[in-house]
Every structure is written in structure tokens, then in C-alpha cells.
Amino acid sequence: MIRSRLVTGTSLRTYLITRIALVVPMVFILLTLVFLLMRVAPGNPIEAALGGHVPPSVIKQIEHRQGLDKPLIVQYGDYLWGILRGNFGTTITDNRPLSQIITQNGAATLELTFFAMLVAIAVGVVVGLVAGRFRDTSLDVFGRLFGIVIYAMPVFFIGLLAQLTFGVWLGWLPISDQASPLTQALLQTHTNVYFIDAIWDRNWAALWDVTRHLILPAMTLGLVTAGVFIRLIRINVIRTLRDDYIEAARARGIVERRVVYNHAFKNALVPVITVIGLNFALLLGGAVLTEETFNWPGIGHELVLYLGNRDYTAVQGIIVVFALVVVAVSLLVDFLNAFVDPRIRY
Amino acid sequence: MAKRRFRWLLAGSAVAVLAVTAALAATAYGGSKANNKIVVDGTTGTVVNIDPANEYDYDSFTVDLPIFQGLYGFPSGAKLAPVLATGCSHTKNLKTWTCHLRHGVKFSNGDSMTSADVKYSFDRVQAIKGDQGIWTLLTYLKSTTVSGPYTVVFHLTAPDSVWPYILSTNAGFVVDKNTFPADKILANTDTAHMIGTGPYALTKFTAGQQVVLTPNTHYWGAKPKNGGVIIDYYSKSSTMKLDLQQGHIDMAFQTFTPTEISSLKKTKGVKVHSAPGVNIRYLVFNVTRPPFNNINVRRAIAYLMPRQAIAGRVWHHTVKPLYSMVPAGLPGHTNAYKTLYGAKPNLAKAKAAMKAAKVKKPFPITLWYTPSHYGDVSADEYIEIQRALNASKLFKVTLKSAEWAQYSSALGKVYGAFQLGWFPDYPDADDYTVSFYQPKSFYNNGYANGKMNKLIAKERSSTGTKRIKYLHAMQALAAKTLPTIPYWQGDMIAAGRSNVSGIPSTLDATYYMRFWLISKS
Numbered sequence A: 001m002i003r004s005r006l007v008t009g010t011s012l013r014t015y016l017i018t019r020i021a022l023v024v025p026m027v028f029i030l031l032t033l034v035f036l037l038m039r040v041a042p043g044n045p046i047e048a049a050l051g052g053h054v055p056p057s058v059i060k061q062i063e064h065r066q067g068l069d070k071p072l073i074v075q076y077g078d079y080l081w082g083i084l085r086g087n088f089g090t091t092i093t094d095n096r097p098l099s100q101i102i103t104q105n106g107a108a109t110l111e112l113t114f115f116a117m118l119v120a121i122a123v124g125v126v127v128g129l130v131a132g133r134f135r136d137t138s139l140d141v142f143g144r145l146f147g148i149v150i151y152a153m154p155v156f157f158i159g160l161l162a163q164l165t166f167g168v169w170l171g172w173l174p175i176s177d178q179a180s181p182l183t184q185a186l187l188q189t190h191t192n193v194y195f196i197d198a199i200w201d202r203n204w205a206a207l208w209d210v211t212r213h214l215i216l217p218a219m220t221l222g223l224v225t226a227g228v229f230i231r232l233i234r235i236n237v238i239r240t241l242r243d244d245y246i247e248a249a250r251a252r253g254i255v256e257r258r259v260v261y262n263h264a265f266k267n268a269l270v271p272v273i274t275v276i277g278l279n280f281a282l283l284l285g286g287a288v289l290t291e292e293t294f295n296w297p298g299i300g301h302e303l304v305l306y307l308g309n310r311d312y313t314a315v316q317g318i319i320v321v322f323a324l325v326v327v328a329v330s331l332l333v334d335f336l337n338a339f340v341d342p343r344i345r346y
Numbered sequence B: 001m002a003k004r005r006f007r008w009l010l011a012g013s014a015v016a017v018l019a020v021t022a023a024l025a026a027t028a029y030g031g032s033k034a035n036n037k038i039v040v041d042g043t044t045g046t047v048v049n050i051d052p053a054n055e056y057d058y059d060s061f062t063v064d065l066p067i068f069q070g071l072y073g074f075p076s077g078a079k080l081a082p083v084l085a086t087g088c089s090h091t092k093n094l095k096t097w098t099c100h101l102r103h104g105v106k107f108s109n110g111d112s113m114t115s116a117d118v119k120y121s122f123d124r125v126q127a128i129k130g131d132q133g134i135w136t137l138l139t140y141l142k143s144t145t146v147s148g149p150y151t152v153v154f155h156l157t158a159p160d161s162v163w164p165y166i167l168s169t170n171a172g173f174v175v176d177k178n179t180f181p182a183d184k185i186l187a188n189t190d191t192a193h194m195i196g197t198g199p200y201a202l203t204k205f206t207a208g209q210q211v212v213l214t215p216n217t218h219y220w221g222a223k224p225k226n227g228g229v230i231i232d233y234y235s236k237s238s239t240m241k242l243d244l245q246q247g248h249i250d251m252a253f254q255t256f257t258p259t260e261i262s263s264l265k266k267t268k269g270v271k272v273h274s275a276p277g278v279n280i281r282y283l284v285f286n287v288t289r290p291p292f293n294n295i296n297v298r299r300a301i302a303y304l305m306p307r308q309a310i311a312g313r314v315w316h317h318t319v320k321p322l323y324s325m326v327p328a329g330l331p332g333h334t335n336a337y338k339t340l341y342g343a344k345p346n347l348a349k350a351k352a353a354m355k356a357a358k359v360k361k362p363f364p365i366t367l368w369y370t371p372s373h374y375g376d377v378s379a380d381e382y383i384e385i386q387r388a389l390n391a392s393k394l395f396k397v398t399l400k401s402a403e404w405a406q407y408s409s410a411l412g413k414v415y416g417a418f419q420l421g422w423f424p425d426y427p428d429a430d431d432y433t434v435s436f437y438q439p440k441s442f443y444n445n446g447y448a449n450g451k452m453n454k455l456i457a458k459e460r461s462s463t464g465t466k467r468i469k470y471l472h473a474m475q476a477l478a479a480k481t482l483p484t485i486p487y488w489q490g491d492m493i494a495a496g497r498s499n500v501s502g503i504p505s506t507l508d509a510t511y512y513m514r515f516w517l518i519s520k521s
Helices: A002-040 A045-050 A055-067 A074-085 A098-133 A136-150 A153-168 A181-188 A194-200 A203-239 A245-250 A257-268 A272-293 A299-308 A312-340 B002-030 B058-062 B115-128 B134-138 B163-168 B238-244 B256-264 B295-304 B307-314 B334-339 B347-357 B377-391 B404-414 B450-460 B463-483
Strands: B041-044 B084-089 B098-099 B140-144 B149-158 B200-206 B209-215 B228-231 B249-254 B269-286 B318-319 B363-369 B395-401 B417-422 B485-499
Touching: A002 A074, A002 A098, A002 A312, A045 A055, A045 B404, A045 B450, A098 A136, A098 A194, A098 A203, A098 A257, A098 A272, A098 A299, A098 A312, A153 A272, A153 B238, A181 A203, A181 B209, A194 A203, A203 A272, A203 B347, A272 A312, A299 A312, A299 B269, A299 B318, B041 B238, B058 B463, B098 B450, B098 B485, B115 B134, B115 B140, B115 B149, B134 B295, B163 B256, B163 B377, B238 B249, B238 B256, B256 B269, B256 B485, B295 B334, B295 B395, B295 B485, B307 B318, B307 B377, B307 B485, B334 B463, B363 B377, B377 B395, B377 B417, B404 B417, B450 B463
Parallel strands: B041 B228, B041 B249, B363 B395, B363 B417
Antiparallel strands: B084 B098, B098 B149, B140 B149, B200 B209, B209 B228, B249 B485, B269 B417, B269 B485, B318 B485
16 A cells, blocks of 8 residues: 555656646747747738838838847747746837736736636536436526537627626626726726725725626626536536446435535536636637627737737737646646546656 | 524625625715816727827827927917927028927926926937837937027928927927936836826826826916816727716717717717818829829729718718818818819719720729728728729729738838828828828838929928918829829717717817816716
8 A cells, every 4th residue: 555655656746747847848839839920920010000101211220120120030049038038028019018918917817717717617517517417307408508508609799798788788787897997097006906906905995896897707708618617517417426326325325415415516526627727728718809898908908909010029928928827727737637536647 | 494594694794785885886986076077088099108209109199198298289279389389480491490488387296397308308209219200200300409498499401391390299299307218218107207298197007908197286387177087998999889878988089980970979968079180091002013003094093083972871971072182171281183083983084094094994903901900991991992993894993901010011012002091290281291292102102203302392491371382282293193092081079978078179180189178067
């Protein structure tokens, strides 16, 4: 037994080290791809900004100053060297440090995705469990239909419907921004996550305002992700309820409610950890569209803006941040899985 | 039983907490008298740089205008007038301009403004040569000298009759020499150092989200009619429209689609204000490459341009047909294209031009436009032009489009005929003529006309009615030689809630949003 534990411990460590080591080539390939794709696309940030009103000679002069006329390989070397030093640079079109975009807009995205994930888990788990438990009843049909429809609907479409229903027709909730203009102007920012900032300052009026602004975007993004959870949890519940240990529990005379709640549901939820990790990338992708729909000042909102302006530095920086976050979450999920399930090893 | 009672108690407490929070929210943000006077404006624009030394786009200018001032400006209406100067005089050759400054002007931090600040501001723009290119407006400025604390002398390399107009642009905005670095651009978020002499001070800047302007307590002029301004930035005009209709913002300016404007006009509690503006759209030809090097082909298109259909069907009459690159309302404007090609499409004359062109009919041509930079309506606009040209059976038009980043790098280098828009550096006819007709212009269309070059030189070195005469001649020559075909001039449109007043007082040919004239009841 002791020997077995030692072997497991060693292989777990190897597994963790291997996973971390794989991150390096993964990020390197991504950096290179983003760099090349941005250069392959026609146009450059200087022409996009000035092409409508200054002579070509001035544009050339500015391109030279920005180093955009250097050979591609030199630009690539400069870019990698900057990243290695942790310097993501300053945006070309509006001189904004990337660190500011990451902390300011990244915080807004974090706030949105966190609450969206809460919505996804709450809706996904409840509807999935109920549908699985009451298989082939009207509740199950409703749950399955709901899961398929919200997963199939584009996130911006759900967003528009929510805006029209709760913002325009019923007038219950605001349809845009992270907070109302006055709240935004007066709220002291400490973390850039307005929900936390409002609590930090004990500004309950701002907290109420921020919460109201969060509801529609978080519900929209959360519901799309919930569609995946519903289907997965339902299947797991159905499978778990057929397992031998459930039969055994029933045979021992344990009340059905306890069998379902204490044994079947808990075990059915274990695979969800993996799916949460996998869906994080989906959530970030959805956040770009949700942010556009709700004028939410997140990092995806900025990405769309800078892509249009061909701002190499900004786009490269934002995509690297996205990638690093996804890699970090995947890594965390892998670690959790490896701890939970000893069968997972390289 | 006890368990159930506990649950009810819990639910009741939750409702009570929510109600108290809602009440607190209402009193904290709705009750303050000072906050009620703050005007919240929505826009779909993007701020690039607030520092005047590197600001060369309209959206950033709208933020600069309430914070900074130049020696000249447009304080009310479209008439150029001294602002920080009491007046400027020039030598006979228009190469030396001496300006006398207003006394008692203070920056928003309380520093007094003197000629040293003015010299510092101009030297700074020329030293930094910012990436946005605003320094190109000071190309003719050789040096700036001072003569005492209230006199500044500008020495130019060439005669420049429009120098006072240059002084009204942000290349000439005066900044505090004690707060702005001499050799680098100030970050937009550095509100502590972003100090000007205008009616407002910048107190908060959140990129892509919000600009907060508070009244400048040291302001030398009339106090703003509101308690401050918040500019809220939107990525989509549809969301901005809904927010205006719901009353989440007080007004919105820049930029709604024509259908959104029509919808807002029908909304209870919202008023749409408009006045003739100076924003224009035009078609550019590369005059050196086939097929548009054939002047008769260009003439046939000029005869067929469906201005009325574009203004009515596409823009719902929020723009007006334009018959010169110089918009109507600016001194020096003439309807040169109307004189030569008529007010409405003329098929018979177009046929005659095509006969003279000696090309097969229908003649295949390609027109380029950019689908989002000038708004989604661009596609409809070019479909209308295509429809009109094809209906004549003289042309077979292919439409092509490219996003702005690609489009702006191609223009005349790649495209034969392409859409462009223009918003002026300064609202004067000079900016609508010299920019387009000088050799090696920004759009690379190959246009170079000796007669035009002479007219430009004469216009730049004369003043008054003589200068206007040259401007008229330039427009007539352009209509004849057709490097471009102007087709519409946009109105300046702003929409506000019915409790917002003063918006019409800022709508004029300058296209300036003077927030200090707007109040809220």
C-alpha cells in the first residue's frame, strides 16, 4: 500500500511537471501565429489611423518611427523579447499601456464571466439534475428542449431578446454598461471589478446599481453555457442512477430521496469540473459578443476595436492574455482531475 | 412548523434588505441637486489622444474642445473670432503674424496664461511630431517668438492667409507649460496634468467608457450652463438609441443611422435637432489610370450622379445634395458642379459624354467603398449609385468593398474610383480645396494641374474678397477637370431628452459640440 502511494505520488508530480512544460511551446506557437496572422492581413495601424487625411510621406515617416518598416523577422524578435521581459508594450493607435487594458478591461471581463459562470452552474445543475432524475417526464422534455434551444441560439440574439424584454418593454433593468454613468463617474476604483469596488467602499447604492447592470449580460452569457451543462448533467444523472452502488443503496432500504440526493447527484457532478474548464474558453469567446451587445467594457470589447484598427500590439497582447487565462484554467482543471482521479497520468 | 416560520422570516428579511438598498440607491444617485445638473451625453466615437499635440480626429477633438482653447476659435456660430487672443495682425506678405493675448486668463489649476505658454505649446507640437499627424498643420511655421508676456509672433516659411484658422485647431491649443512635458504625449488618464484654459477641466478618463468634465472654477469666460458633462461611449448606436429612449442618457451626438433618427423623431420625450453641417462624401477618381483617365467617362458619371435619391432614399433627408467640395454655408462656396452638370441626373448629356469617350456600352467599371468606417449606410449609398449608372445602360458597375484598415492603405494606389468622406481640420473653404487639389494629395489619385497649383498659391497669399475669388475659380476648375465628384453634405444632428435645452445653439457649420451651452432642467 505504501509502495503504491509512492508510485502514485511520483507519477502525479511527473504529470504536473509535464503539463506545465507543455504550456511553454503551446504559448510560443500561439504568439507566433498571432504575430504572423496580423501581418498577413492587409493594412497597418498607421494607415488605418491616418490614411484619410495626411500625405503618404507623413505615413511613411511615422511607420519608420514605429519600426513597422523593419524586416518581419526583426519585428518578431523585438516582439518576443518584449514578451519575455513581461513588457506587452503600448497600443499603437491610442498609446495605452497593455497592462492598463489587462487590469481595467480584463477586470470587467472577469466580473462578467464570473457571474455568468455562476448563472451557468446554477441553471445547468438544477435543470440537468431535475431532467435526469425525472427522465421521460414533461420536466425532462422541457429541460432538454431548454438546454438545446439556449445552446443553439447565438449569444447576441439572446442578448437582444433580453434587452428588448427586460429593458425596453418591461423597463426593469438597464441594457448597457457596467454601471450607470453617474455611478461610474463617482465610484472609486480599487480593483476595477465594480462589484467588489462598491462593497470595498461600502457604497450600497453603487452596489445596487452595479448588480442591476450585471443581471442581463451575466444571464445571457451564463444561459448559453448552461445549455452544455444541462445536457451533460442529465446524462450523468441517468447513468449514475443505473449504477450498482445505487441499486445496492436501494436494496439496503435507504430512502429514495437520500439515494438520489446524497449518492447519485454528488457523483454525477464530478465530470462537470472538467467541463467547466473546457467551457471557460467558450465563455471567453461568448464574452466578446456579449460585451459588444451590452456595451460592456471588457477585454473582448477592446479586442474588436483594436482588430478594426489593425493595432498589432493591442491585438497580440489581448490574445496572449486570453490564451494564458485559458491555459491556466485548463491546467488547474487538469490538476484537480489528477488529484480527484488517480487514473489520470501521462 | 418552526422550520417553516424560519423560512418565511428569512424571505421577509431578504425582501426588506432589497427594498432598503433600492431606496438608498435612489437617494444617493437621484437626489443630489448638483448631480441633477450634470448632462450625460452618449456617442459612438472613440477617443485616441486628448493631449492636443497628438489629437487629429473628431471624437478626440470633441473632448478637447471644452478643455483647451486656441488664440482663435468659433465661440459661437461659424464665424472665426479671437478667443485667447484679442487679435492678430500680419505683414503684407502674410509670412509674419503678431498676436496679442487676452489678459487675466487662467488655466484650470489657477496658473496664469502668458505668451510663454503659447510658445511652449507650438514648440511642443513641432518637437513631438505625434503619430496622429496634427503637426502637419504647422508645416509652414518656422518659429514662434514672444515679445513680452502678452505678445506672440509666428514666423512662417510661406504666405498663409488661413493662419488664424490654423490657430483655431488643436495644433494651436494652449497648454500649461508647468504640467505638460515638452517632449512626450501626456497619457489620457493623467487628468492632473491635462490642464487647459477652457470652461471645463478633465476629471476622469476611462478608455472606451467615459469622460468626466467638471466646470473650471478659474474660467475667464461665462460659466457653463450645466453642472458638468459625462460623455458615455457606446460600441453600437442601437444600444445608445435605446438608452436615450429609456432616459439613461440625456442626449446623444454622433452617430445614429438614418432609420434610428427617424425612430427617435417619433419617440415621446426625445427631440431631434439638426442644422447644416460640414461633413461631406465624395467619389474620387484616379485620373492617371484607365478607365478613369478618360475625362469623358468621368463627365458621364458626373451627369448621372443620383444625389437626390441618395439624400432621400438612403439618408432619409438627413443629408443634402452637394455640388462642390466646399459645403454650402462656408464662405467661398459655389455650386460649381450644378452649373456644369445640372442639379439632377441628365441622361442625354451623359450619353453625349460617353459618345465622346469612344468606349463600348455598357462600359464596365468598378467602384470601391468601405462598409463600416463611414457607417453601415455606405453600402446602400453605393447600391444607389450602381442602380443609377446601370439604369442609364451606359455603364455596367461592379461594386467592391474593403474594411478601412485595408481600404485606407490602398485608395488611389490601387483603386480607380472610390468613396471617401471628409471632416475639416478647420471650417474654411481652403481646407476643402487645397487638401484635395494640391499635387501628391493624401488619396494618391494622381491629380496635378498647373493652373490649379497657381490658384492655390494665389489663394494662400491673398485675403478678403480676392481670396474668395480664387476659391471660386478653384471649384470651377475642379468641376471641369473632375478629380472628384462630391455628392452630399451631412447635417449636424443631436438628439436630447425634452428636459435638455441649448442643443440648437451649438449646431452650426463648425460641427462643434459646445457642451457649455447645454443645460438640463
